[in-house]
Amino acid sequence: MSLDSNENSRCGYVAIVGRPNVGKSTLLNKILGQKISITCRKPQTTRHQIMGVKTEEGVQTVYVDTPGLHLNKDKALNRFMNKAAASALDGVDVVVFIIDRTAWTEEEDYVLEKVKRSGIPTILAVNKVDWLEDKESLLPFLQEISAKHDFVEMIPLSAKTGRQVDVLQQKVEALLPESPYIYPEDQLTDRSSRFLSAEIVREKVMRLMGEEVPYQMTVMIERFKVIKGRIHIDATIYVEKQGQKLILIGNKGESIKQIGIDARRDMELLFDNQVVLKLWVKVKSGWSDDERALQSLGYLDQME
Template sequence: MTQSCGFVAIVGRPNVGKSTLMNRILGQKVSITSRRPQTTRHQVMGIKTDEETQFIYVDTPGMHIMSKDRNKAINRFMNQAATQALRDIDCVVFIIDRTRWAPEDQVVLDKLEHVSAPVILAVNKVDWLEDKASLLPWLDEVGAKRDFAAILPISAKHGTNVPELEAEVAKHLPEGIHHFPDDQITDKSSRFLAAELVREKVMRQLGDELPYQMTVEIEEFKTDQRGTLHISALMMVERQGQKKILIGEAGDRIKKIGREARLEMERAFESKVMLNLWVKVKRGWSDDERALKSLGYDLD
């Protein structure tokens, strides 16, 4: 049988469910998620091989409007990473949220003007709609904004219409040999996933208490003779007050973050994990391009 293989960019404004969709398609967590916008900071590749067809999905940071509080080097990096993912791809899945068209949706649509690959519009979170009758006229309205290859209402969280979305994507993948082994699901390393899982737990627990100026760097990642994985993670913030928030009273916050991250790592890596967390203040790292590169925020 003839093989097909292609790259599929998943794009949209922040917090519309891009990472949730990719995790749903893959059947396991590759991209971290939280209710906070801009949880995803990097391009994350998710690979799904279904017999003769290999889908190479690229989850992207949410494209956002640069503003006074979002005008740092890390914001520019995220927008550039999302835009770069649109190069040399075979299909685009553009996700929007139910029946609301936000200014940042228009930002994404404008970026897609120069993309020749077919664009599938996925209207996410339709399970949250109270007025289901409003969906059909809304689909007609957004369908007039571009000549989309297809428009599908979906629920990334619950899987509604996700198989139909995959079938639609498959129509646009070119013939060609598979780029990755059939059992590979991502191009990211275990160290990267470990850092992301710690950051996810911080974002989920602290919500609006902690600004976006927090990142995680893995300093140790090794397995001992008994098969236990030892991981040391450095959580970096920009101010002393942020460090106090992360640690919590009598260290209760950092202990809870560590416990939740360790349990998820044990599921992901299928081994016992010994996790050590540290917090360090590094002023201005999120607006320092050299510091960002040293922390792995590099488009190369």
């Protein structure tokens, strides 16, 4: 089916929003059946908008994964992430507001305020219900939350296991307008291979390192080139302090070696090709609170 022959199809944009660490990226990956958005138990893993396209049976749903909306605006990077998340509400057809079980914090109120202001039909997705210790608390909680906003639906689900995710997709698709497809049927994301490679490296750093390093670290791909059938990727990991560089490299280079092994494995799965990955670690002091540094590292381009 070509892009021009979809007069009877449905198509639209769906923003996935919520505070940090509620499972937005896990949900997107589960819906797509492929990992394009990195995940980690540490909050604020996602820093950019990431688009994922699901096309099947006459419906094309363009999901937009967003950074977690949060109240901390101390650094330029935090302000960038909030702006990236809030801007995802512009021009979408549906919002999926995802929360973690029955937890409702000030940050949920902050997200809800933006959702209300948008006036866009919103589905509340109550994630991680398989981890809920007191299952009987769910119904009273949903009744309480229904008074806060006129949600189109409230769906308990598990993004990790896929429980009720199909129900969410059906409800989302029913809200999409009749429209031809926006993207080719085989397109999965709007992000480049270089961007996805950088995100994979950053995920492995976040998973392996302690609390400080992941939040003062970013990754740039210096080279992405196919040579004799193999993909050669050179990546630089930037940190803010010399001590962080030493931690990241590890004793006799063991930490950076493990990051490279884990990242290369995911890259080969994603690109279905053999990958030669080289990593470097450099210090760029204060980059996360310097708008010029953020610009040079590719953070502000999409916000112009």
